[in-house]
Amino acid sequence: MRVSTAQFHQQNIGNILNRQSNTSKLLEQIATGKRVNTAGDDPVASVAIDNLKQQNKLSDQYLKNIDYAKNHLSQTESQLGDAEDIARTLKDQMLSVLNGRHSDADRQTIAKKMRSDLEALQQVANSRDESGNYFFSGFKTDQKPFEFSGSSPRSISYNGDDGVRNSVVADGVALGTNISGSHAFMDAKNALGDYSAKYSSNQSGKFQISEAKIANSSTHVTANYSINFVDDGKGGVNVEVKNGSNTTLAATPFDPKKPISFNGIEIKLDGTPKAGDSVEISPQSNTNIFDTVEKTIALLEKGDVQSEAGKAELAQQLNNLNQGINQIGLARSEAGVSLQNSDSYLARHQDTKLVNTEALAKLEDLDTAKAITDLNREQLALRAASSTYTKVSNTSLFDFI
Incomplete structure (x- = not known):
């Protein structure tokens, strides 16, 4: 050719x-x-390489989110641990007052120590992260969550909200990175149930309410009530229950073995009241640890803890403090569970990146x-x-x- x-x-x-x-x-x-620098070098491998790199980028973003979540959850868990320690110290001081024999000077000293510890507890609840955001304010991270107002006993107000800041740690999975202050410090269950008690200063009988709960919601009427113990003229005691309008709702002989029942409410007593004693109850399903401690300090400062009413009130506040400690512990455990979950997702994404990196090496190296x-x-x-x-x-x- x-x-x-x-x-x-x-x-x-x-x-x-x-x-x-x-x-x-x-x-x-x-x-x-690299063996594959452009799609023309190996079209099939190039597509697989792009997919693996996209997966790694997504994993990198998840790992950043997890790092943020772990940092905040670790600090939150630590702060709640500090709060729990302070609350237990306060409990020990209350038990000392309730069980020990102290002089008036001793009780004033304990009151000062409790007030100092209460301020420390408030500081923990108002703590900030490295960016200056409040840990326990929910979405209102620039708002100081807890502030006292009024005179002794002061009342606490929560200025945050219940918002939970989520961090996406996997496809379709969002992990909460904070615990709201209302949940950790304000939502403790009332130790008595659904009502709180206020004892009369002239109480002479040794008794206290151990339970005040709604037994029948269909007949329950929410209101303030007074429970009065009156002489039955036979050496015994009758129970009279009146509402806020001073209308008598029930008048029955007092039986220490049976609860006092009216308007769907059941009241159980420990001890024996005497004629002339009385106690008022008000609706309250939740308590908060700040008000509990503040009321106890007020009792100590006024020197009321030696009276029968003071002892009953102190016992009630001690039970509420236990509930507050349990609530902080619950919030702390929730932060711990979230930390464990974040560790699980961290390991999963790290494994995914390792597998993808090995596959990339085989395809393009x-x-x-x-x-x-x-x-x-x-x-x-x-x-x-x-x-x-x-x-x-x-x-x-x-x-x-």
Whole structure:
């Protein structure tokens, strides 16, 4: 077959260009250490590589979110641990007053110590993170959550909300990174049940309410009530229950073995009241640890803890303090569970990244030794093709005539 001069030049130039392209490609692969630098290098592998890199980017974002969540949850759990320790110290002080024999000076000293510890508890509840945001304010991170107002006994107000700041830690999974102050410090259950008690200062009988709960919601009437113990004229005691309008709702002989029942409410007593004693009850399903301690301090400062009413009131506040400690412990355990969950997702994403990285290495990493051998071969072939083309293209028939 005859090969024209144009064909000869075209074939040889094409061969040289292919060798140059192969050499350039190998040089790029050696420089980057990657077998696949463009989709043209290996279209199928390129698609798989892009998918794996996207998965790794998503995992990196999840890992950042988890790091943020772990940091805040760790600090929250630590702050709640400090709050729990302070609350237990306050409990020990209350038990000392309730069970020990102290002078008035001793009780005033204990009151001062309790007030100092209460301020420490408030400081913990108002603590901030490294960015200056309040831990326990919910979504209102720039709002100081807890403030006292009024005179002794002061009352606490919560200025945050119940918002939970979530961090996305996996596909369709959001992890709460905070505990609201209302949940940790304000939502303790009333130890008595659904009503709180206020004892009369002239109480002479040794008794206290152990339970005040709604027994029948269909007949229950929410209101303030007074429970009065009156002489029955036979050496016993009758119970009279009156509402806020001073209307008598019940008048029955007192039986220490049976609860006092009226308007769907049941009241249980420990001890024996005497004629002339009375106690008022008010609706209250939840208590908060700040008000509980503040009321106790007020009792100590006024010197009322030695009276029968003071002892009953102190016992009630001690039970409410236990509820407050339990509530802080519950919130702390929730933070701990979230921390465990974040660790689980952290390990999962780290494993995913490890598997993806190994797969990427198999798809795109270069066998350097083989690439250098191929480069030497291509360079040798390129030099041979170039030399041959140069010599042949310069040959003329006239040289042989």
